[in-house]
Amino acid sequence: MKAIQCNDFGPLEALTLETIDDPTVDDDSALIDILAAGVNFPDGLLVQGKYQVKPATPFVPGMELCGTVSQIGKNVSNVSVGDRIIATSANFGAFAEKIALPATQLITIPETIEPTAACNLLVAHGTAHHALKQRAQLQPNENLLVLGAAGGTGLAAVQVGKAMGATVIAAASTDEKLKFAKNNGADHVINYNDANLKDAIREHTNGRGADVIYDPVGGEVFDSSVRAMAPNGRFLVIGFASGTIPKFPTNLALVKELSLVGVFWGAFVKREPALFADNMKELIDWYETENVSVQIDKIFSLADAASAMHHVMNRQVLGKVAITIGES
Numbered sequence: 001m002k003a004i005q006c007n008d009f010g011p012l013e014a015l016t017l018e019t020i021d022d023p024t025v026d027d028d029s030a031l032i033d034i035l036a037a038g039v040n041f042p043d044g045l046l047v048q049g050k051y052q053v054k055p056a057t058p059f060v061p062g063m064e065l066c067g068t069v070s071q072i073g074k075n076v077s078n079v080s081v082g083d084r085i086i087a088t089s090a091n092f093g094a095f096a097e098k099i100a101l102p103a104t105q106l107i108t109i110p111e112t113i114e115p116t117a118a119c120n121l122l123v124a125h126g127t128a129h130h131a132l133k134q135r136a137q138l139q140p141n142e143n144l145l146v147l148g149a150a151g152g153t154g155l156a157a158v159q160v161g162k163a164m165g166a167t168v169i170a171a172a173s174t175d176e177k178l179k180f181a182k183n184n185g186a187d188h189v190i191n192y193n194d195a196n197l198k199d200a201i202r203e204h205t206n207g208r209g210a211d212v213i214y215d216p217v218g219g220e221v222f223d224s225s226v227r228a229m230a231p232n233g234r235f236l237v238i239g240f241a242s243g244t245i246p247k248f249p250t251n252l253a254l255v256k257e258l259s260l261v262g263v264f265w266g267a268f269v270k271r272e273p274a275l276f277a278d279n280m281k282e283l284i285d286w287y288e289t290e291n292v293s294v295q296i297d298k299i300f301s302l303a304d305a306a307s308a309m310h311h312v313m314n315r316q317v318l319g320k321v322a323i324t325i326g327e328s
């Protein structure tokens with residue numbers, strides 16, 4: 001099969017499209033013909049050796065996919081050959097024509113959902129949903145501030161926050177990104193390159209501050225926004241796309257009874273598979289009832305996977321990027 005290979009940790013340009021052996025199934029797994037894969041910021045970190053997980057090289061990047069089951073092991077009963085599925089591949093393996101995965105990791109989906117959209121419901125929306133529902137326990141009518149609100153998981157948080165009944169304030173670096181977030185349901189927007197973020201948050205919350213902050217960015221926007229939280233606020237640590245890991249002022253936690261809440265969706269998926277399955281069922285229902293959507297900025301071919309990853313990592317992407325692989 002054809003696959004993108006990372007032979008050594010390093011720049012995205014060093015990735016190569018190679019022909020490698022097809023994966024094989026064991027009694028409990030299924031072989032998937034991949035139709036499309038989603039691209040996420042962590043894919044680039046993983047290839048560069050900057051992610052919290054470091055697979056042995058060589059490896060095939062890509063952590064979310066949609067495909068068709070083409071073979072099953074003898075103990076597999078939850079899927080059949082021909083089923084359309086989505087799955088997270090636990091960090092790597094999706095930028096390829098085929099993948100073998102434990103059958104329990106596969107989620108059957110209707111064929112009415114386009115593969116490029118279906119694969120992209122996992123990492124970005126899955127993280128936003130788990131973060132806002134289980135980690136922050138976001139309540140209807142609370143103020144939710146989303147930083148990096150036009151990126152993959154930021155835009156998903158805008159949509160999921162609205163689906164949960166919150167008032168959503170989207171913050172991003174350009175007016176184009178803010179217009180995009182507004183078109184995806186944001187109630188208020190803040191351009192953090194122009195405005196004083198702390199003052200703007202207070203203005204949009206009638207002086208109260210944000211009840212929940214969703215932060216995939218880190219750095220300066222963390223420093224300003226954490227100072228505009230409401231009492232009992234929950235600050236969700238999602239990622240550090242800015243490249244800077246901020247420091248949390250614990251004096252604020254004391255005075256305002258704030259909580260700093262970590263989110264690691266990949267670990268949650270492994271640790272709590274039943275709850276993950278419930279979450280994905282709710283997300284797929286929300287997708288079908290148009291409470292959430294997948295906004296695809298650009299579609300790339302498998303051979304162009306490095307360009308797809310650059311597009312995500314270079315602060316250009318509006319929503320998500322997909323790679324089409326098989327006959328989708």
Ligand SMILES: NC(=O)c1ccc[n+]([C@@H]2O[C@H](COP(=O)([O-])OP(=O)(O)OC[C@H]3O[C@@H](n4cnc5c(N)ncnc54)[C@H](OP(=O)(O)O)[C@@H]3O)[C@@H](O)[C@H]2O)c1
Nearest residue numbers: 041148151152153172173216238239240241242263264265
């Ligand atoms: N904790 C988890 O379980 C989990 C799951 C998924 C992703 N993540 C993390 O979340 C972060 C975002 O992932 P994503 O896939 O949503 O990425 P993305 O689509 O590229 O969005 C990242 C956003 O960060 C902002 N940003 C600020 N400075 C940046 C810089 N120097 N370079 C790039 N972007 C910058 C950009 O928004 P503006 O231009 O508007 O500032 C951009 O839209 C990553 O750190 C990723 O590792 C964590």
